[in-house]
Amino acid sequence: MEKLQPVRGTRDLIGEDQRRHTQVIDTARRIAALYGFEEWTTPIFEDTRVFSRGLGDTSDVVSKEMYSFTDRGGDSLTLRPENTAGVCRALVSNGLAQANLPRKVFYAGPMFRYERPQKGRYRQFHQIGCEILGAAEPLADAEVIACGWHIQQALGMTEGVVLEVNTLGDAESRDAYREALVAHFSAHATALSADSQVRLAKNPLRILDSKDEGDRKIVATAPDIHPYLTASAAAFYAAVTGYLTAFAVPWRENPRIVRGLDYYSHTAFEFVTDRLGAQGTVMAGGRYDGLVEEMGGPATPSVGWAAGVERLSMLLPEAPPAPRPVAVIPVTEAQEPQALAALRLLRSAGIAAEIGYKGNMKRRMERANRIGARAAVILGEDEVAAGNAQLKDLTTGEQMLVPLAELAALLR
């Protein structure tokens, strides 16, 4: 029979991998709650239009990178490639866009993109994210970034990670900037890489993050957006960065950060590291003032970010340790009832405890060691008769006789 393997770009989370994953999500959930975010869970698949609206036709995203399928009712459905669109759709579907804004949403869960896997990049991967829906104020941008920064701090990974911030301005600023960029790159068109010559026609902003050596020289002399900002867009950017400083979040300006889609405006930011090969972005986000309208809701200015759990897991300074239970060991079968009673006692006291299902005492000791038990509670005929147990510390090897009544307190 053919050996079954996980499908390309998917993987199992077991042992240390799962503990890292859990730590990232639990920590993010806890910190996000401190900032007033409530957790939402939206469906893993949606009507394809939830994701295709607003994407336009400038990229391969819709045609090549979504897991889309037709269900038995003939509807086109898509496994969610990201969760911002789903959250915006949920806001509208549940009638929440009408009142009580802004709404602050945290989410965590699997996402799916049909891509070639590489370091930190999978076909089923996991994201956490925070969105503030219905807030046009720059304080919202700064707060959502501060929350992301705080999560990374709580995970102990801010060493080597830098927050880069830029603005895309408003529509008027961006149109002017795009024109200037096209003029600059057109003047060097023949020197551009083949990829970038295509970008020049399709999505000129993307030339700014080309990895081609020759392109980079031309990019270096390309204009920044800042001279093209309208007065109000410039004021918005100044307010966001001022609030970041007030929140004590270290940041630096990177005028090369862009976004490809039209519904983005103003703030764009990325937390980047050089420790993940080609996949240097750890957490990325920005302001999207047009997306909720794309979902059929009212104009709802919003800002948020998403982060890949796999990448955050790889950056954890150390793996969370495996839990170390207490092993309860009857010396012979005759002590099994007392062993079960001790198990119950320990678990009721909130102490993780295990019992082997078979084997003599030696086997059970070996198993206790293998599962990483921190202590063994050994119940023999003599101990049981006197209401005692042997309590053995499996790290030091020290063993002492203790009354059963004191067990839980000694192991807490």
Next chain:
RNA sequence: GCGGCCAUAGCUCAGCUGGCAGAGCGUCGGCUUGUGGUGCCGGAUGUCACGGGUUCGAGCCCCGUUGGUCGCCCCA
């Protein structure tokens, strides 16, 4: 969609110019019938990724496929 590198035991890997399939770790058993982890002795484990080809003979050479990995494209 495109390219570089890789694929031998559960894991990490060695395998000479093409000549009997190997090591360490792990695992199992024993030394030790009321004590793990450290010691000593012993055992088991392979479609050498898959399919073709060359050869007296292929883990090794050639072609293809699949998978992994690192990049490119893309990155909502």
